[in-house]
Amino acid sequence: xRDNPHRYGVFLRSDPHTCxxxxxxxxxxxxxxxxxxxxAFPPHATLAGNVHATVTEEELIAVLDPLLSGTTSFxxxxxxxxxxxxxxxxxxxxxxxxxxxxxxxxxxxxxxxALEPVxxxxxxxxxxxxxxxxxxxxxxxxxxxxxxxxxxxxxIGEFLDTLAADPxxxxxxxxxxxxxxxxxxxxxxxxxxxxWEHVRSWRLRGAEAAV
Numbered sequence: 001x002r003d004n005p006h007r008y009g010v011f012l013r014s015d016p017h018t019c020x021x022x023x024x025x026x027x028x029x030x031x032x033x034x035x036x037x038x039x040a041f042p043p044h045a046t047l048a049g050n051v052h053a054t055v056t057e058e059e060l061i062a063v064l065d066p067l068l069s070g071t072t073s074f075x076x077x078x079x080x081x082x083x084x085x086x087x088x089x090x091x092x093x094x095x096x097x098x099x100x101x102x103x104x105x106x107x108x109x110x111x112x113x114a115l116e117p118v119x120x121x122x123x124x125x126x127x128x129x130x131x132x133x134x135x136x137x138x139x140x141x142x143x144x145x146x147x148x149x150x151x152x153x154x155x156i157g158e159f160l161d162t163l164a165a166d167p168x169x170x171x172x173x174x175x176x177x178x179x180x181x182x183x184x185x186x187x188x189x190x191x192x193x194x195x196w197e198h199v200r201s202w203r204l205r206g207a208e209a210a211v
Contacts, residue, residue: 011044
């Protein structure tokens, strides 16, 4: 499986209203500034990204299924748009008091721990391995290209600050999806030719009862 050209992502889907806000912002960033990396993905918060599987897709699903089928849904808080690394994203990592959401942290750590034995780290372009001490769950608005175009950073920040694009301040984390990605060259600007397919989703336990 080491020659598998695909990558996989395990993504948390936000509520439909937030997904719609993100889709509009991604299109706006593309139309106004030519930024396409966020628009190349479905709206999401990454739990595990750029997973290079060393097993079959069926075996990958078999690893995730018992974990996600046994995970309980929880309330996620959107504390607004932050300057996230060299980009911009909505912060969905923290509770209203500013401390990390323990249920989000547990989910992030559990998913990545489950995938570690069945995946390998590849030194792909602008990819960093998961580090639980540094990773913050987020909904990206502008990201990879700003590493290459730092001259646009302040302008885009000011542009986003003027927009009335506030999604709900909280939503239920209840749907986790596995996606398959393909690019002709993961060591270059892969977002320019990347395609993706939805593989399957898991609905977390107790979703209907979550607040």
